[in-house]
Amino acid sequence: MNRQFGIGLLVVGCLGLVGVGALIDAIGGVTVRTNVAPDTTALTVFDPLLPGTFVKPTWTVGKDSSNKEVELMLTTEAKDYSLVHTKFIFGGARIQVPCDVAAGSARLELVGQQDRDVISSVAVEILPPGPDCVR
Amino acid sequence: MVNAPIFLPVGVSIGIVAFLLSLLPAVFFLWMWYLRNRDRSLPAASIALAFAVGAIIVLPAFWLERGADSVWNIVSPQTAHYYAGASLPLLRIQDILLPAFATFLIVALVEEGLRYGAMRIWMRRSRTIDQVFDGLLIGVAIGLGFSTFENTLYFKDLLHGQDYDTLVFVFFLRFLISTLAHISFSGIMGVLIAQGTFHMFRSRSYMILAFLVPWFLHGLFDLLLGVGHGLYAVLVLIPALLTLVSWTFNRQLFIIHKKDGKFLAQEKTPESPMMHALEKALKVENSPWNIHASYLNENKSYRAIFNAMGSKRYE
Numbered sequence: 185m186n187r188q189f190g191i192g193l194l195v196v197g198c199l200g201l202v203g204v205g206a207l208i209d210a211i212g213g214v215t216v217r218t219n220v221a222p223d224t225t226a227l228t229v230f231d232p233l234l235p236g237t238f239v240k241p242t243w244t245v246g247k248d249s250s251n252k253e254v255e256l257m258l259t260t261e262a263k264d265y266s267l268v269h270t271k272f273i274f275g276g277a278r279i280q281v282p283c284d285v286a287a288g289s290a291r292l293e294l295v296g297q298q299d300r301d302v303i304s305s306v307a308v309e310i311l312p313p314g315p316d317c318v319r
Numbered sequence: 320m321v322n323a324p325i326f327l328p329v330g331v332s333i334g335i336v337a338f339l340l341s342l343l344p345a346v347f348f349l350w351m352w353y354l355r356n357r358d359r360s361l362p363a364a365s366i367a368l369a370f371a372v373g374a375i376i377v378l379p380a381f382w383l384e385r386g387a388d389s390v391w392n393i394v395s396p397q398t399a400h401y402y403a404g405a406s407l408p409l410l411r412i413q414d415i416l417l418p419a420f421a422t423f424l425i426v427a428l429v430e431e432g433l434r435y436g437a438m439r440i441w442m443r444r445s446r447t448i449d450q451v452f453d454g455l456l457i458g459v460a461i462g463l464g465f466s467t468f469e470n471t472l473y474f475k476d477l478l479h480g481q482d483y484d485t486l487v488f489v490f491f492l493r494f495l496i497s498t499l500a501h502i503s504f505s506g507i508m509g510v511l512i513a514q515g516t517f518h519m520f521r522s523r524s525y526m527i528l529a530f531l532v533p534w535f536l537h538g539l540f541d542l543l544l545g546v547g548h549g550l551y552a553v554l555v556l557i558p559a560l561l562t563l564v565s566w567t568f569n570r571q572l573f574i575i576h577k578k579d580g581k582f583l584a585q586e587k588t589p590e591s592p593m594m595h596a597l598e599k600a601l602k603v604e605n606s607p608w609n610i611h612a613s614y615l616n617e618n619k620s621y622r623a624i625f626n627a628m629g630s631k632r633y634e
Contacts, residue, residue, distance in 0.1 A: 194564060201553050201560075204495055208549025261410045289408040300397035305406045 236316030341470030373464020458509020
């Protein structure tokens, strides 16, 4: 292997790695930690959220069919909103997006009521207040 | 009589397949750094032992990391999810500080700390490691062993969950990113520990750097992946990898410091191909044969140079 070929290979390899990095960012949700139990509870909701409207976030119950009390929280930069209290086993709950929540990025979190542990979370986009808030 | 078919338990079969999958990147990188070289400075047994040491280190590392995770769950269950990475999007300062705490002060500290301990003891006592480049090879092999066993555990979980789509993606991701990261951090550590072992005057500073540099790079790399900035993580990895590649060709690292386990009073430079050719030619020139036909010796000398250099350019 001559020098020029080696340098060329190295440059191509580095560009390939940058491409993989960009791919990781595009796909998202890539974890590197293997020793942590995988997140078996996947929280899903239609995104973006329009303040004032009703939506029903759902979560996978899977093997963990415990009867524990959970709470859905909407976390923003400025404030945390407690949306609803329910039981984990129901696998979903109907919520109304608060009207005073600021537009922008936020997190919807499923929190255990006893320990306040975050069971699952999902990134959401909040839209400016809708007609249900103006009425 | 027909032999009865052998049925392996599902867990064992999955474990074997996962191990074979994770062995592929290891074989590829081992070939790149060691097997394709004709002049191998270390015996294959040392490389195999380093690979095994790297794989064994995964067990205490996982045990310690799981322990830290359990303690965090007890002390502060409301923030324990940060151990697995940040919750996105990043909204508050704790969204970055707590994952940073997990990556720098738990994961990187445990993994690099164990590797550092193993390599430092080995290089101090070894009789076969006599040049800094050997430290690089040992570091790369330990990193490969670590990533192979780690990948096995990762692939096993995915195979067990029959999550084949994710498996394909994760395989290529871990093949490239995770394995290269472990090789780079561990290889840099190996070189710096070897420098510290062989250098008489700046030993302590090399030893401190040998831990701090890989620890910081590992922590930052994991943190960036954890907060969803894979591209920046790769940009941290590339300089480390390029440094390791440049060290692979650095002749200074081939200087021999030890012989039969004892430090040499005067370090020996390794034999270069050119010097080797000249030495061979001179031997021919000094040959007692054909003492009365010097032109024969001359021709033989030229032939010896051409053969020893193995290059067709001079023909």
